[in-house]
Amino acid sequence: xxxxxxxxxxxxxxxxxxxxxxxxxxxxxxxxxxxxxxxxxxxxxxxxxxxxxxxxxxxxxxxxxxxxxxxxxxxxxxxxxxxxxxxxxxxxxxxxxxxxxxxxxxxxxxxxxxxxxxxxxxxxxxxxxxxxxxxxxxxxxxxxxxxxxxxxxxxxxxxxxxxxxxxxxxxxxxxxxxxxxxxxxxxxxxxxxxxxxxxxxxxxxxxxxxxxxxxxxxxxxxxxxxxxxxxxxxxxxxxxxxxxxxxxxxxxxxxxxxxxxxxxxxxxxxxxxxxxxxxxxxxxxxxxxxxxxxxxxxxxxxxxxxxxxxxxxxxxxxxxx
Amino acid sequence: xxxxxxxxxxxxxxxxxxxxxxxxxxxxxxxxxxxxxxxxxxxxxxxxxxxxxxxxxxxxxxxxxxxxxxxxxxxxxxxxxxxxxxxxxxxxxxxxxxxxxxxxxxxxxxxxxxxxxxxxxxxxxxxxxxxxxxxxxxxxxxxxxxxxxxxxxxxxxxxxxxxxxxxxxxxxxxxxxxxxxxxxxxxxxxxxxxxxxxxxxxxxxxxxxxxxxxxxxxxxxxxxxxxxxxxxxxxxxxxxxxxxxxxxxxxxxxxxxxxxxxxxxxxxxxxxxxxxxxxxxxxxxxxxxxxxxxxxxxxxxxxxxxxxxxxxxxxxxxxxxxxxxxxxxxxxxxxxxxxxxx
Numbered sequence: 001x002x003x004x005x006x007x008x009x010x011x012x013x014x015x016x017x018x019x020x021x022x023x024x025x026x027x028x029x030x031x032x033x034x035x036x037x038x039x040x041x042x043x044x045x046x047x048x049x050x051x052x053x054x055x056x057x058x059x060x061x062x063x064x065x066x067x068x069x070x071x072x073x074x075x076x077x078x079x080x081x082x083x084x085x086x087x088x089x090x091x092x093x094x095x096x097x098x099x100x101x102x103x104x105x106x107x108x109x110x111x112x113x114x115x116x117x118x119x120x121x122x123x124x125x126x127x128x129x130x131x132x133x134x135x136x137x138x139x140x141x142x143x144x145x146x147x148x149x150x151x152x153x154x155x156x157x158x159x160x161x162x163x164x165x166x167x168x169x170x171x172x173x174x175x176x177x178x179x180x181x182x183x184x185x186x187x188x189x190x191x192x193x194x195x196x197x198x199x200x201x202x203x204x205x206x207x208x209x210x211x212x213x214x215x216x217x218x219x220x221x222x223x224x225x226x227x228x229x230x231x232x233x234x235x236x237x238x239x240x241x242x243x244x245x246x247x248x249x250x251x252x253x254x255x256x257x258x259x260x261x262x263x264x265x266x267x268x269x270x271x272x273x274x275x276x277x278x279x280x281x282x283x284x285x286x287x288x289x290x291x292x293x294x295x296x297x298x299x300x301x302x303x304x305x306x307x308x309x310x311x312x313x314x315x316x317x318x319x320x321x
Numbered sequence: 322x323x324x325x326x327x328x329x330x331x332x333x334x335x336x337x338x339x340x341x342x343x344x345x346x347x348x349x350x351x352x353x354x355x356x357x358x359x360x361x362x363x364x365x366x367x368x369x370x371x372x373x374x375x376x377x378x379x380x381x382x383x384x385x386x387x388x389x390x391x392x393x394x395x396x397x398x399x400x401x402x403x404x405x406x407x408x409x410x411x412x413x414x415x416x417x418x419x420x421x422x423x424x425x426x427x428x429x430x431x432x433x434x435x436x437x438x439x440x441x442x443x444x445x446x447x448x449x450x451x452x453x454x455x456x457x458x459x460x461x462x463x464x465x466x467x468x469x470x471x472x473x474x475x476x477x478x479x480x481x482x483x484x485x486x487x488x489x490x491x492x493x494x495x496x497x498x499x500x501x502x503x504x505x506x507x508x509x510x511x512x513x514x515x516x517x518x519x520x521x522x523x524x525x526x527x528x529x530x531x532x533x534x535x536x537x538x539x540x541x542x543x544x545x546x547x548x549x550x551x552x553x554x555x556x557x558x559x560x561x562x563x564x565x566x567x568x569x570x571x572x573x574x575x576x577x578x579x580x581x582x583x584x585x586x587x588x589x590x591x592x593x594x595x596x597x598x599x600x601x602x603x604x605x606x607x608x609x610x611x612x613x614x615x616x617x618x619x620x621x622x623x624x625x626x627x628x629x630x631x632x633x634x635x636x637x638x639x640x641x642x643x644x645x646x647x648x649x650x651x652x653x654x655x656x657x658x659x660x661x662x663x
Contacts, residue, residue: 042457043460046452049465049469053472053537126367127364127368134358136358151643151646152639153600153642153646155619155626155642156639157639158622159625159639160386161379164379164382189371189375190375190379191376193375194372197368251477258626272478273478276482299474303474
């Protein structure tokens with residue numbers, strides 16, 4: 001690794017400057033106490049960062065525990081006087097200001113995110129395999145299209161999806177497809193599927209081809225190789241793809257807020273947003289905080305369970321990059 | 322849908338993909354070549370059918386819509402009128418009759434927003450990764466590492482709504498904290514039109530508020546990437562440099578930074594697209610205000626659909642966003658990749 005040759009003119013100048021700032025004598029003297037002082041400073045810095053990271057989290061927890069149902073939170077205390085879980089109880093058992101209960105929203109979010117992630121993963125897996133292992137005309141174009149589609153933010157196809165799904169009437173129900181949970185799921189599939197294919201293709205790319213080749217020498221066709229060799233190997237990636245899809249749908253706002261009009265079909269993200277009123281004195285602070293925690297908890301737990309995988313996924317990206 | 326969440330975890334996938342394709346075909350068995358393509362097409366067919374229907378068709382329809390005056394009144398079935406490139410012209414001349422709509426200001430703010438954010442994400446992320454990676458003992462190293470990724474793990478929607486309430490003038494945690502430190506605490510973070518830095522007059526106080534939130538949100542990702550790369554730098558490089566008399570500052574710039582680059586470049590490219598499209602933080606905290614001065618392209622696009630209902634204009638606006646993103650990606654691909662030693 002030719003490190004020396006890398007020196008950029010700008011960087012060399014900076015180095016010279018730095019050398020002048022720290023004269024040799026100083027360096028010698030600080031040798032004895034330096035490391036210890038540095039240790040202390042490092043830990044102080046880390047504790048400071050910890051406080052900054054946790055500040056909002058602690059604030060939400062303390063609000064949620066506050067029993068005064070908080071028209072006006074005017075002091076900062078981690079455990080407020082008379083802390084209780086009452087706000088959680090109210091959120092879970094009583095309807096919100098918009099007359100919809102937590103469990104209705106929970107069910108709606110669950111149906112949409114779970115449905116989307118299962119459907120998407122099922123459709124993505126065979127396509128990902130084909131893109132990873134076969135060469136065929138149009139392959140490059142297909143891959144390029146995936147990148148292009150992923151570059152589009154979710155908002156970018158909002159207008160056509162709304163108009164198109166709105167033009168379909170659901171037989172039986174007196175409603176447009178757009179306003180139903182099925183319509184919302186279709187819109188989710190539209191943005192989630194390219195990502196899922198790309199993600200799984202990337203994972204299959206990292207697998208050695210020896211096993212499939214061995215299976216084929218033994219007389220297995222590509223279908224057998226896919227079902228008996230690849231599928232078992234990519235089970236963890238399938239699970240992760242599914243969970244990523246689920247997590248995205250769980251807190252999706254843009255499409256849900258635009259599509260859903262019937263109160264009984266609103267999702268958790270919509271519910272949380274509508275909890276904060278126009279004026280700060282109207283915000284039911286404790287309940288808002290309790291609901292934030294209830295929505296966040298599953299996502300954070302999943303994230304920390306899968307953390308290992310994310311980090312290694314990143315490492316692979318780093319090597320390839 | 323919430324590509325923020327999805328993408329941030331899938332990280333660097335799309336970006337490295339570009340490079341991979343550029344550098345030639347990945348080594349893989351060459352089945353199907355020359356003979357029979359039926360099998361791969363069969364494998365792709367289900368996904369292709371779904372994608373064609375729910376992704377490709379809407380995109381094509383979007384192009385058609387962008388050329389029409391589609392609005393709410395066309396939803397009941399009467400077809401919109403064809404207006405040619407009128408929507409594009411009206412967007413680019415700020416002639417939509419929407420208050421505070423200014424395409425160029427929004428674009429300029431969006432770029433400023435992205436550059437400042439990514440700068441802080443990368444510097445803070447690397448600095449903290451270095452701190453946690455130091456050779457001498459750190460009490461609770463693993464504890465810090467796992468708690469520090471907390472902001473990344475939280476759903477951005479919840480983070481943004483929580484922070485919005487934290488910036489509340491009377492009851493928000495930020496002003497309460499300032500108050501308990503004895504600092505004047507009647508700050509109207511999100512409504513004030515004052516620009517704290519006078520020569521950056523186009524950046525109201527709300528910009529610094531959302532910047533703070535998004536920096537809080539974004540640095541852990543860079544820290545994780547940098548940590549991975551730091552741990553793959555062989556320690557004997559530093560030993561050799563110490564023997565040669567290089568001080569630590571010099572080692573940082575001559576060993577650490579160059580060897581971090583291959584991992585950081587894709588992360589930066591990826592992170593800047595993510596930040597450029599950071600809907601949640603802007604929409605839920607400032608809502609683009611005060612007076613549209615913290616509006617970014619995606620929040621503006623959303624408002625064109627909901628509540629404005631200008632579907633044709635929104636379609637045109639989205640197409641413009643696509644080309645802006647394409648330009649950014651191509652520029653980055655060219656200049657950031659040029660930094661690499663390959």
